[in-house]
Amino acid sequence: MAVPVYLKIADDIRKQITYGLLNANDPLSSEKELCSKYGVSRMTVRKALAILVDENLLYSVPGKGYFTKKINHDKYLFAFDELAILTGSNKESQLMEVEIIRPTAELIYQLRVSPDKRIVVIRHLLYSDGELVAYDTKYIPYFTGIPIVEKEINASRTSIFDVHRNISISMEMPTVEIAKRLQLQADDPVIVVKQHILDQDRSPIGFGQLYCRYNKCRIEGVSVIGE
Numbered sequence: 001m002a003v004p005v006y007l008k009i010a011d012d013i014r015k016q017i018t019y020g021l022l023n024a025n026d027p028l029s030s031e032k033e034l035c036s037k038y039g040v041s042r043m044t045v046r047k048a049l050a051i052l053v054d055e056n057l058l059y060s061v062p063g064k065g066y067f068t069k070k071i072n073h074d075k076y077l078f079a080f081d082e083l084a085i086l087t088g089s090n091k092e093s094q095l096m097e098v099e100i101i102r103p104t105a106e107l108i109y110q111l112r113v114s115p116d117k118r119i120v121v122i123r124h125l126l127y128s129d130g131e132l133v134a135y136d137t138k139y140i141p142y143f144t145g146i147p148i149v150e151k152e153i154n155a156s157r158t159s160i161f162d163v164h165r166n167i168s169i170s171m172e173m174p175t176v177e178i179a180k181r182l183q184l185q186a187d188d189p190v191i192v193v194k195q196h197i198l199d200q201d202r203s204p205i206g207f208g209q210l211y212c213r214y215n216k217c218r219i220e221g222v223s224v225i226g227e
Contacts, residue, residue: 003200005038007048007051007200009044009045009048014052014055017057017058018057018071023068024071025069027066028058028065028067028068031046049066053066076222078167078220078221080167080195080219082134082136082210083126085217086126086134086218087128087216087218088128088129088131090130091127092126093126093127095123096123100119100121100142102115102116102118110196110204111141111204111206111207112203117141120141133182133212133217134211136208136211138197138206139206139207140206141205164197164199165198167193167196169191171189171190171214172190173190174189174190178211182211184213190211191211191214191219192209192212193209194208
C-alpha cells in the first residue's frame with residue numbers, strides 16, 4: 001500500500017527539524033516553493049504542514065508563513081517491536097489462538113466501532129531463550145476480504161495497513177488471567193505496553209496489549225537532535 005504524498009512531505013520536513021537542519025524559529029519555505037519542490041498541489045502541502053503543526057514541530061504566523069518550533073531535549077524516539085524489547089538472544093513468537101468476538105465496552109471505545117461489529121482477537125505467546133516471557137493480544141475489526149487479519153495471524157509484527165502507533169507503557173500488577181498465562185505469582189509485576197494502531201488518516205484499525213515479565217523486557221530510546 002503506497003504511502004500518501006503528503007505523509008512523505010511531512011516526514012521529509014520532520015527529519016530536517018529533528019536532525020537540526022532547521023533550527024528553532026527558522027522560516028519554512030513558502031507554500032508555493034514547497035509545491036514546486038515536491039511537485040504537488042497547495043492542498044497536499046497544507047495537509048503535510050497541518051500534521052507538523054499538530055505534532056508541535058511548526059507554528060504559523062498569519063501573513064508570514066510557517067516557522068519551526070524549539071525541540072524539547074527530553075523528547076525521545078523509540079523503535080518498538082514486540083520481540084525486540086525482550087531480553088535474550090533467541091526470541092520467538094508462537095500463535096496461541098484466534099477468535100471472533102463482539103466488542104466489550106473498552107473495545108468499542110478504543111476502536112470506535114459499533115456494538116454489533118465483529119472483532120478478531122489474535123493472541124501470541126512470546127519466548128526468549130526457550131522461556132515464556134510475554135503475552136500479546138491484538139484486537140482488529142473484521143472486514144471480509146481485507147488481508148490485515150491474515151497478515152497478523154502469520155505473525156508479521158507490522159501490518160501493511162499500519163501507519164502510526166500510539167504507545168503507552170506502565171508497570172502493573174497482573175490480573176488473575178495474565179498471571180496464569182505467564183505462569184506468575186500474583187505479586188509479580190508486569191510491564192504493560194498498550195498500542196493504538198492507526199491508518200494513514202489516524203483512524204483506529206487495531207488495539208494491542210503486551211504483557212511482559214518486568215525483568216525480561218527492555219525499552220530503549222534515543223534523544224532527538226535539536227535545540
